[in-house]
Structures are given as C-alpha cells and as structure tokens.
Amino acid sequence: MRWRFRASSDMFPNTMTGVEATKNERTGASDEDHIAFHNVNVELGERMVIRNLTCGFPKGRITVILGGSGSGKSTTLRLIGGLIAPLSGKLVVAGTNISKLSPRKLVPVRAKLGMMFQGGALLDSTNVFDNIALPLREHTRMKEDEIRSEVNQCLTRVGLKQSDGLLLPRELSGGMVKRVALARAIITKPEIVLCDEPFSGLDPITTKRIELLFKQINKELGMTMLIVSHDAAATLRLADHLLILMPDRSVQGPPDELVNSSDPRIKNLLSTDVDEDFVKLDKILDTNAGFGPGDLESTWS
C-alpha cells in the first residue's frame, strides 16, 4: 500500500521516544505501550467525562475496554483518534503526543489508525463497496482492479458476500453494518485498530467469527487492537489486557488477574454467569412486588 503521506510519517517513529513515562503502579503507562494516557482529563459540555485517566495499551496486543454505559469508553476512543482534545494531560499515540495537534499534523498519526464507530458511520449515499474502498481511493494510487480485489478480500474476511458490496448502508442489518465498518477500519492495514462495541447486536455465531477475525489479524498483521465491549465472555476469550472504566477510578491489568479482583464491581463486570441476578429476579417476581431497574443496579455502579 502506498500511502501518499507515508513520507512524512517517517518523522514519527513507532518507538515511544517522545514519552518520558515512568512506570507507574498498576494504573500507569509503560514504555512498551503503543498508546499512553497520562493524567488525561476530558470535559464535554461543561461535564468532566474522563477524570485523571492514566493508562497504557500494549503494542501488538488486544486490549478490551470495559465499563458501564456512559463511563467514557467511546470518548476514550475518540480521544485517541484526535476527534476530541483533552482538557489537560498528555496523550501519546504511536510515539506522538497528540493532545494539542492541529488537524493537519494529525494526518500522519491517523494514517496508523483504523476506527470502527459504534453506529458504523458509513457514508449512506454510497454503497458498501465504495465505502470500504474510500480510504484506498483517497490515499493510494492503486488501480481500480487492485482496489476491487483488496475490497473483496476484506469483505470475505469479515464474513460478507461480494454481492453485499452493491447494497446501500440503509439496506443492511445492524450486524452487517458492524462488519462493513470493521472492513473499512482494517482495509488500510493500520497499526492500531479501534473498535467501538463490535459485538453488540450480533448473533453468537457472528460474534465468535469476529472474535476469531480479531485474533487472526492481531496475530498475522501484529495490529494493536482496542475493543470496547460489554460481553464478559467474549472479553475474557479475547483480551490480552483489560482496562476497566468506573465512575470514580479506572483499573487495568491482565484479565486473569482482574477476575480475582477484590472489587465487587469488577467481579460483576467480568462475571460470565448471570445466575445470581436471575435468582434475585425470580425472588422479586415470586413476592409479586414491583421492581425497578435500580434493583439490578449493583452490576453497573
């Protein structure tokens, strides 16, 4: 792939030379991290959405970001993509401090990123094929038949048929939108792939399939992957590293360590068996008393 802006991206080596990160305890960032947050604060519409986040995402690994709804998972990914700027703190992506970069200077950093949005973010006026081909057409000098074979290969990768390429985004099911969005995120073979809830709304078979795909591209292409997920089982199967966002603090570490955490909230988030909740629910139904969503709140807060 010949990126037109590859020449300038040489100025930004992949090693984290720009960071003078100290090895913090378990909530810190380390030198081998591909992406590192240092005391990052984010304010959206006069509300602090992310408070003092310090964490790191290891290079070439799959990191899963867990957290309740509204805990700032999407915001974290948008920060890495430079779509929002932090109020304060330092944010290093692939060796470049992006916390105060202009859109023009972000170009070489974004060339290393592929992002799959929560809602797909596909251009609704063009069909699936053109959506996936867009970054190739804009940034490479590939010929049309090269693009065709690349896109078709990508479509098969995410489990779509070639004929699906002719459909418009509005003609797709929710799961298909996710797969097309994933295909568009990885078509340029970026170093870092950011996926916002790739599994929500997918059937178990497709979920497994996408999981395997993540594992496969992570192994074959050595991509660093950040995946936002609610699915505890999928998380534990996939993750090399975990970041858990909670209202008052964030925790990171290897999954097998975090499963045995003393914090009940973390245990709850990572628990693959929901029997406890169902027992509780049954009891409430038996006594015929009304119950509100608050009764199951312990899972999230």
Place this chain on the structure above:
Amino acid sequence: MVLRAIDNLGAATIRFIESLGAISLFGGAVIGNTLRPPLRTRMLIKELYKQGVQSLSIIGISGLAVGMVIGLQGYNTLVRYGSENQLGVFVGFSIVLELGPVLTALLLTGRAGSATTAEIGTMVATEQLDGLRMMSINPVNLVVVPRALGLFLVTPLLTALFVVLALFGGYLIGVGMMGVDPGAYMGNLQEAMDFPTDVVGCFVKAFIFGCLISLISTFRGVTCAPNSAGVSAATTATVVQASLCILIADYIITALWGF
C-alpha cells in the same frame, strides 16, 4: 435590569462576530478545496441533478405563475392610462431586476438549501463526518464542496429559467387574454432592456445569492449539533438566515449597481 440588557447585547454581539468569523473561515476552506484537485465530477453531477433538475418544476411553475400575475396586474394598471402597449416593459423590469433572482433564490433556499443542511446535519449526527476525519479525508473536500458548488451553479441557471417563463407568462396573459399587440409587447420590452446593466445585473444578483445559499446551508449542516433536534434547528436556521441575507443583499446590490 439595564445592566443585564447591556450584558445580553454584548454577548449577542460577540456571538454574532464569532459566527461571522467562523463562516468566513469556512468559506475560505470551501473555496480553497474547490480549487484543489480532484474535481469530483460524479458527485457534482449527482448534486446538480438533486438540487437543479429536481427543482425545475417548482421554479418553472412559480415563474409562470408570477409572470401571469404580474401580467394581469400590470395590464389592469396600465390600461387606465391607455399605455397597455408598455406591458412588456412593466413585466420585464419587475421580473428581470427583482422578482426573478430574489424569488428563485428564496424558493431554492426552501427546496434545496434546507435539504442540503438536513443531509449534512444527519451525516454529522451519525458520525459520518468523524469517520471521514479518522480516514484523514477532509469532509469539506468530500462532502461540502460538491454540494456547495452544485447550489452555486444551479442558482443562476434556474434564475434564467424563472425569468424566461415569467416573461412568457406575462405574454400569455397580456397578448393571449387581454389582446395586447404581440409586436408591441416584445418590441417595447427589447427596447427598454439594457443588456449590460439589466440582464448582467440580474445574473450578478443570482451569483451572489447562489454564494449565500450554498455557504449558509453547508455551514449550518457542518456545525449542526449531533442529534435530531440539532438537525431540525440547523435546517430552520438555514431557511431563516439565507432568506434574510438574500433580501438584505438584494437591497445592497440594487443600491450599488444603480438600477
């Protein structure tokens, strides 16, 4: 109380100047990106179709109707002074100098400008523009330029159509119904119209109105709040602001051009 009023006035002024600055920067970016290759011909043609071809009927019918009304009113007025042979001049001047460019621009604002804002606004709300930014594709280049250029080109063309059909509408009423002499209608019209001031002036207006519609409708789309309330507010803002700007600009051009 008074202090509060002064406070509000100050804040409003600052906001106004800020948005003026923002729209100027945006306009500069649009012009810069229009001149920069690639020229997205296929997308431009699609926009010309959507904004131009699909507006043909509303502009055509309005033009004809306005021409007929002016013809009728004009005849009724002129006949009192026995100068109904001057009907062509009456219809011609009101249409070419004022009603043609202004009404076309107002109709286009409602028909194509609002649709453009709503379309771009929906793209903002569904993160499509952020998706482009993540792929290092400038949304101004890919999304705004074809739409802005389309609106800009379509306005003078549709103005011409409006003017021709309105003149024909006046002819239809005056000559066909009221019995004005056809030679006098056309002859007096031709004689009175001055090409460099009147006809060129009409197109100067149309070009400036085209700039206003395309700039305001795309700017409101791109700066729209990312939700459905935001899209609806932006669409309303486009119609209100573009209409006002057109009417104010019309006065300024008329005063400066010396019609």
